[in-house]
Amino acid sequence: MVQALKGLTERLRNPQFWLLAPSILALLCFFVYPLVYIVGRSLPGGSLKYYAEILETPVYLKVVGQTFQTSLLVSAICLILAYPYAFAMSRARGVMLVLLSIALLLPFWVSFLLRSFSWMILLQDSGPINKLLIRLGLITSPLPLIRNTIGVTIGMSHILLPYAVLPIYSVMRRIDLSLIDAASISGARPVRTFWRVYFPLTLPGVYAAIVLCFTLALGFYITPALLGGPRNTLIAQLIADQIGDQLNFAAGSAMAVVLLILTATSFGVLGLLQLASRQREAPTEVAAK
Amino acid sequence: MTPEGVAPTAATSTLELDDVSKSFGASPALREVSFRLERGEFLTLLGPSGSGKTTMLRVIAGFLKPDRGAVRLHGRDVSDLPPYRRNIGMVFQDYALFPHMTVAANVGFPLEARGIHGQRRKAMVKSMLAMVGLESFGHRFPHQLSGGQQQRVALARALVFNPEIVLLDEPLGALDKKLRGAMQLEILRVVKSLRATVISVTHDQEEALVMSDRIAIFSEGTLVQIGSPRQLYERPNTEFVADFIGESNLLRGQISANGTQRAIVADCWKAEMPPSFSDLHNFSSGSSVVLAVRPENIAVRPLAGDGEMPELRPNVCRAVVRDKIYLGVEFRLMAALPNDAIVQVRSRDLKGMDRFVRGSTIELSWKPEDAVVLRG
Amino acid sequence: MIRSPLARVAFGAVVVAIAAFLLLPTIIIFPISFSAASDASQFPPATYSLKWYESVLLDPAWQSATITSFKTSCLTVIFSVVLGTSAALALFRSHFAGKAAVQALLLSPLVTPVIVLAIGMFMVFSSWRLVGTLVGLVAANTVLSIPFVVASVTATLHTLNPNLEFASAGLGAGPWRTFWRVTLPLIFPGVMAGAIFAFIASWDEVVVAIFLTTPSLRTLPVLIWSGVRGEISPAVAAVGSILIMISAIGMIAVYLITKGGSR
Numbered sequence: 001m002v003q004a005l006k007g008l009t010e011r012l013r014n015p016q017f018w019l020l021a022p023s024i025l026a027l028l029c030f031f032v033y034p035l036v037y038i039v040g041r042s043l044p045g046g047s048l049k050y051y052a053e054i055l056e057t058p059v060y061l062k063v064v065g066q067t068f069q070t071s072l073l074v075s076a077i078c079l080i081l082a083y084p085y086a087f088a089m090s091r092a093r094g095v096m097l098v099l100l101s102i103a104l105l106l107p108f109w110v111s112f113l114l115r116s117f118s119w120m121i122l123l124q125d126s127g128p129i130n131k132l133l134i135r136l137g138l139i140t141s142p143l144p145l146i147r148n149t150i151g152v153t154i155g156m157s158h159i160l161l162p163y164a165v166l167p168i169y170s171v172m173r174r175i176d177l178s179l180i181d182a183a184s185i186s187g188a189r190p191v192r193t194f195w196r197v198y199f200p201l202t203l204p205g206v207y208a209a210i211v212l213c214f215t216l217a218l219g220f221y222i223t224p225a226l227l228g229g230p231r232n233t234l235i236a237q238l239i240a241d242q243i244g245d246q247l248n249f250a251a252g253s254a255m256a257v258v259l260l261i262l263t264a265t266s267f268g269v270l271g272l273l274q275l276a277s278r279q280r281e282a283p284t285e286v287a288a289k
Numbered sequence: 290m291t292p293e294g295v296a297p298t299a300a301t302s303t304l305e306l307d308d309v310s311k312s313f314g315a316s317p318a319l320r321e322v323s324f325r326l327e328r329g330e331f332l333t334l335l336g337p338s339g340s341g342k343t344t345m346l347r348v349i350a351g352f353l354k355p356d357r358g359a360v361r362l363h364g365r366d367v368s369d370l371p372p373y374r375r376n377i378g379m380v381f382q383d384y385a386l387f388p389h390m391t392v393a394a395n396v397g398f399p400l401e402a403r404g405i406h407g408q409r410r411k412a413m414v415k416s417m418l419a420m421v422g423l424e425s426f427g428h429r430f431p432h433q434l435s436g437g438q439q440q441r442v443a444l445a446r447a448l449v450f451n452p453e454i455v456l457l458d459e460p461l462g463a464l465d466k467k468l469r470g471a472m473q474l475e476i477l478r479v480v481k482s483l484r485a486t487v488i489s490v491t492h493d494q495e496e497a498l499v500m501s502d503r504i505a506i507f508s509e510g511t512l513v514q515i516g517s518p519r520q521l522y523e524r525p526n527t528e529f530v531a532d533f534i535g536e537s538n539l540l541r542g543q544i545s546a547n548g549t550q551r552a553i554v555a556d557c558w559k560a561e562m563p564p565s566f567s568d569l570h571n572f573s574s575g576s577s578v579v580l581a582v583r584p585e586n587i588a589v590r591p592l593a594g595d596g597e598m599p600e601l602r603p604n605v606c607r608a609v610v611r612d613k614i615y616l617g618v619e620f621r622l623m624a625a626l627p628n629d630a631i632v633q634v635r636s637r638d639l640k641g642m643d644r645f646v647r648g649s650t651i652e653l654s655w656k657p658e659d660a661v662v663l664r665g
Numbered sequence: 666m667i668r669s670p671l672a673r674v675a676f677g678a679v680v681v682a683i684a685a686f687l688l689l690p691t692i693i694i695f696p697i698s699f700s701a702a703s704d705a706s707q708f709p710p711a712t713y714s715l716k717w718y719e720s721v722l723l724d725p726a727w728q729s730a731t732i733t734s735f736k737t738s739c740l741t742v743i744f745s746v747v748l749g750t751s752a753a754l755a756l757f758r759s760h761f762a763g764k765a766a767v768q769a770l771l772l773s774p775l776v777t778p779v780i781v782l783a784i785g786m787f788m789v790f791s792s793w794r795l796v797g798t799l800v801g802l803v804a805a806n807t808v809l810s811i812p813f814v815v816a817s818v819t820a821t822l823h824t825l826n827p828n829l830e831f832a833s834a835g836l837g838a839g840p841w842r843t844f845w846r847v848t849l850p851l852i853f854p855g856v857m858a859g860a861i862f863a864f865i866a867s868w869d870e871v872v873v874a875i876f877l878t879t880p881s882l883r884t885l886p887v888l889i890w891s892g893v894r895g896e897i898s899p900a901v902a903a904v905g906s907i908l909i910m911i912s913a914i915g916m917i918a919v920y921l922i923t924k925g926g927s928r
Contacts, residue, residue: 019755020767023748023811027770030808034785035777041788081683088680103684109912110691111869113886114905117893118690121697121902128693161687182385184372185350185456186446187402196398200389219778221872226893236780243784244876253788256781263778 035260042253050254060238064258067234070149070224071217074156075164078213079206081157082164086205089165090172104162112159116226119155120146123227151227156220163216164209171205204277211270218262235259301364303328303486304349304454309358311344318344320510321358326454331480331487333497336507337533342490345507346456349488351375362453373402378447379456383463384439386431392418392442393427399450417449420479437468444476448483455480457489461496473499494534498522506530524565528663531581538582538632541665546574553580553662557627558606561657577665584635586659589622590652591644605654608632610647624651691909697902717903726888727904734868734885736799741806741867746860748807749814754848756815757822775812779872782809787876797879805877806867813866814859821855854922861922865915869908 042050054060089100107115122129123145130142145151175198183193221236228234235255242252304326311319319341326332334342347353349360351372359366367375378399386395393414400410418424421441431439440460447455460476461469477500480487491497497504498518505515506529514521514530525531528539542555551572553560560580572578592607608624611631620642622634632653636642645651699713721727752771756764774782786805787796795801829851833843849856871886878887885904892901 016755016759019751023752023771023815024767026744026748026804026808027774027811030786030804031774031777031782032770034782034789037789038781038785081686084676084679085683088676100680100684103687105916106913107687107691109865109916110909111871111886111912113869113871113889113893114694114908115690117889117901117905118694120893122690122693158686158690161683176383176385178381178383178385179387181350181352181372182379182381182387182446183398183402184352185375185377185379186399187373187376187450188398189373189402192402196401197387215776219780221780222890236778239780239784240875243787249788252784256784259778260781263776267776 038253038256041249042257044250050251051258053251054254054258060255063233063235063238066232067218070152070156070232070234071214073153074160074217075210075213077153077157078160078164079210081161082168082209083202083206085161086165086169086172089169090175104165107158108162113222115159116155116223119151119158120226123151123154146227147229149228149232152224152232155223155227156217159223160213160216163212167208167212168202168205171202171208175201204274207273207277208270211266211273215263215266215270218266219259301361302326303330303363304488305359305361305364306345306349307359307361309345309348309355309360311348311353311355317510319348319355322510322512323358324505324512324515326486326488328486329484331477331489331500331502333501333504334488334490334507335492335494335497335504335533337492339509340507341510342507343458344510346458346488346490349454350377350379350456376450376452377454377456378450378452380440380443380447380458380460382459384431384443386439386442386446388431390430391427392423392429392431392434395431395442396427396445396449399446403450413449417445420448420482421445421475436464437472440464440472441475444479448479448485451483452485454486454488457487459490459492461491461493469496476500498534504534506533508533523661525581525661526663528579528581528665531579531661531663536584536633538584538587539663540580540582540630540632542578542580543665544572544574544576544578552603553578555628559603560660561603563657563660563662565658566662572662579663579665581661581663582655582659584621584633586655587632587634588654589624589634589636589642589645590654592650592652604657604660605652606632608651608653610645610649610651613642613645613647624653694902694905694909697899698906700899700902717899718907721900721903721907724900726883727885727900730883730885730888733799733802733882737802737806737884738864738867740799740803741810742860742863744803744807745810745814745863746856749811749859749863750818750852750856752811753815753818753822754844757819771815772812774809779809783873783876786873790877796877797882799882801877802874802882802884805873806870809870809873810863810866813862814856817859817862818852818855821852821858825851857922858919861915861919865912868911 044050054064085100085104089097089104092100121127124130125142125144125146127145129145130139133139133143134141143150145154179197179201180193183197184190188196219236220234221240224232224234225237225240236259239252239255239259242248242255246252302325306323306325308321308323309319310317310321322341322345324332334345336342344353348355351367351370351374355368360368362375387398390398396417397410397414400406400413405413414427415424418427421444423438423441423445426434426438426442431442434442440463444460457476461472464472473496489497489500501518503515503517504521506513506521508529514526516524521530521534525534525537531537531539540555540558540560542553542558542560545552545554545559551562551574553562606626608626610622611625612621612623614621614623619635619637620639622636622642622645624632624634626632634653698717699715700717749771756768756771782805786801790796790801790805793801795804825848829847830843833847834840838846869886870884871890874884874887875890878884885908889901889904892898
């Protein structure tokens with residue numbers, strides 16, 4: 001007891017403590033406590049009934065499944081688009097690099113609410129995209145691009161794309177290009193050089209991109225609400241509905257906990273993947289000379 | 290193993306460069322470089338940074354395309370052939386080992402690219418690793434190896450597929466001095482036992498002298514002189530070469546003609562033309578020349594006491610000692626001529642040199658056959 | 666790596682297409698805001714006018730929302746910068762058991778799904794009667810912005826030469842003076858960048874705001890949100906254009922600051 005008190009007074013005298021304390025206090029009050037409250041609210045009297053309800057209601061399960069599916073799809077699309085873009089950035093110099101960076105970062109700084117709104121305009125039946133497709137003769141009547149999966153996918157991919165490009169780009173930038181020359185002079189044609197030398201070296205970035213996109217996509221609310229139809233409802237919308245409209249605090253809290261668990265698991269997977277790939281590059285054993 | 294199926298004939302060299310030129314924007318990196326390389330030769334491209342030697346190597350490898358001129362392998366113009374079709378091996382300055390592959394996978398990569406798999410590939414990798422002394426290291430990753438070991442892996446990878454030519458890009462630059470000497474001999478041993486044809490790039494003239502059959506000296510994109518180490522040392526053809534390889538005293542003078550007899554004169558000495566002198570440059574009377582004499586070929590004597598002007602005799606000159614340095618194995622003297630030119634002398638006659646101190650007036654002399662006449 | 670000119674052109678076209686995909690939504694807001702039509706579904710607009718900017722700037726609802734957003738963001742910046750900078754400084758210099766946990770805590774709002782935070786804060790703030798108050802908004806936004814400030818300041822601290830602080834102490838300056846005259850000026854770019862991130866983040870923050878605002882106290886994003894769910898009016902586009910300009914200025918400011926600071 002005396003030891004603990006001693007430790008405490010020592011802490012209080014340490015200026016670092018006073019620098020750190022306010023932030024920690026703020027986070028505990030306004031961040032940790034609300035999260036704890038949610039968990040508590042989801043377990044009234046310790047009962048798991050709201051979790052059971054989630055598992056037993058087909059609509060809820062469908063939403064969870066839909067969230068997974070959409071997040072996976074969006075992550076895949078982001079990866080496919082991000083890889084060539086990041087590659088172009090890694091090889092660009094001067095003006096080209098500036099232009100590519102601006103194209104990537106400007107959307108980042110614009111609120112996703114506004115960007116989703118833009119997509120609403122772009123994708124509507126009388127919108128420019130449909131008009132262009134009709135003008136080009138590819139279709140005769142407008143395609144429904146909004147209030148459905150296409151709209152949600154396009155919108156979410158657009159918002160998550162920078163999150164995919166940045167980790168891949170940062171890895172590509174650090175690749176030693178003499179390795180490409182070495183592969184080439186060793187007799188490897190460009191395709192082999194790419195698959196056996198370049199791509200494996202970019203894997204850490206690719207993993208980070210996929211998991212980052214997936215994790216963030218799980219929690220999306222605004223974009224699917226604006227661009228999706230009723231069949232595209234994702235977990236976040238369900239939660240918002242339960243808490244905001246139905247005032248079903250307990251059920252909504254349980255769903256929020258589910259979302260938290262999915263998010264944490266996803267990050268956990270990323271951590272493991274990064275750990276594994278780092279082990280390969282720099283294992284702990286030291287070579288004998 | 291020439292993938293393109295060109296059978297080498299006795300008449301064609303392994304490699305021929307024909308007036309190869311390359312510029313980057315406005316700055317020329319290679320100017321009309323031509324030379325030939327024969328089977329089994331070890332050629333070193335030597336020169337200061339920026340002299341074009343690395344550019345030359347990259348043109349031969351196929352990473353750069355020459356603006357003009359041709360690169361021929363066994364008589365066949367390969368200027369348009371990409372690197373992966375040239376059957377050339379290369380060791381990079383930073384080794385460029387694939388970090389995500391084991392040593393065995395690295396060495397086996399060129400074989401994999403050529404469609405050699407399974408047991409045959411394993412056997413070739415094994416024997417190559419044994420040749421560089423790393424037979425038990427196959428399963429390790431590059432970052433687990435020391436610099437010298439990585440270098441040997443890089444060498445193994447470049448040689449495992451029996452390439453026509455092996456290119457070495459400053460192979461010893463990253464190693465510390467002690468290791469360098471051992472690795473020089475190691476590399477030589479491996480390539481000679483495989484009878485490989487090698488082109489090595491370096492700025493270290495000692496390395497060039499130790500390892501090469503021939504040396505090609507580059508300066509500002511031009512191939513200045515190509516020859517055996519001895520030829521370059523004893524018969525440099527320009528001031529640059531005389532100064533770059535070893536040390537030279539560069540004494541400036543003019544041609545003076547007396548009928549068919551020609552000599553070189555300066556204000557405080559005169560010299561006979563060396564017997565080996567062949568008038569390639571067509572020196573006319575009065576043209577400026579440089580007499581290059583190596584420090585070890587200059588003899589030092591005390592000034593003759595009879596007051597006779599040494600300047601009256603050829604190949605002799607008076608000087609005053611400015612500095613005398615003892616280096617254990619030899620003495621080095623820096624002596625000033627009457628016209629303030631500094632001459633360097635090296636002598637192993639330690640006892641003999643004891644007589645001279647700073648300020649001593651001495652007589653320097655050389656044999657005409659030890660001197661080389663260069664364009665001034 | 667790519668040799669054939671045809672492949673190069675094709676690749677370039679792909680990259681340009683992706684860049685267009687990235688920029689398109691941001692850019693089209695501008696023309697729409699100038700549309701004279703009452704319905705943003707007309708694109709490209711047939712006639713142009715500044716009337717939407719006029720209506721937005723004169724509309725009391727937009728005006729009060731703007732003021733609320735402005736007040737919230739400014740207060741958020743102040744609190745998050747003070748709290749975040751102190752935390753970053755404290756963490757950078759010290760080692761103690763649980764340091765990793767504290768670091769994780771400070772950064773965790775970034776990785777938590779914002780809808781979860783929104784409902785949590787909603788339920789808790791309801792019982793504290795903070796819903797629909799400026800205090801509630803500022804508290805929530807501060808907590809969401811602290812990670813940006815901490816990350817930005819920490820990154821700058823890593824570039825500092827530690828000898829400078831030792832030198833200052835050696836010359837007799839106490840810790841406070843060392844901080845004011847040596848440390849703070851040197852980390853200023855990081856602090857400023859963090860402040861700008863915090864400002865933009867709270868300025869654009871919508872999900873938490875939806876839950877913590879009421880019809881009598883709304884922020885700009887919330888007003889946009891309700892506007893957008895109705896019909897698509899160019900008024901929203903006009904507001905959007907203004908907001909994008911502010912974001913662009915913020916982005917340029919951060920770029921200049923971090924470039925200038927790293928000299």
